[in-house]
Amino acid sequence: MTDTLRLALTLLACLGGGTVIGYVYFRALHETARLIVAQGHPLIGLALTFGRLGLLCAGFYLAVLAGAVPLLAALVGVMTAKAIMVRTAP
Structure with a gap:
């Protein structure tokens, strides 16, 4: 496998992984905001917050x-997920 092909596959994997992580991150953010507005259980909101930050940090670390x-x-993937989530927001 050539170095160019390896780099291309790595970039595609990071872009796809960033998009998935971004979708999960912003979906969890949406659920946290919904919990705050609906006066849901604060520990669930706190767990969602730590979970989404941990996932984002782990993804960027990799x-x-x-x-x-x-x-x-990966950053472009996260920003792509954000743009998609903003466009499809109700």
Whole structure:
């Protein structure tokens, strides 16, 4: 496998992973906001907050291990998920 192909596959994996992590992150953020407005149980909101931050940090950490360009690809994936979530918000 050539280095170019390996880099391309790494970037695609980081972009896809960033998109999935971004979707889960912003979906959990939406649920946390809904819980706050509906005066739901505060521990669930706190668990969602720590869970989404932990997932985002873990995803970015894995991307950092691959290098700077894969980290940027993961960030683009997260921002893509954010744009999709904002457009499809009710």
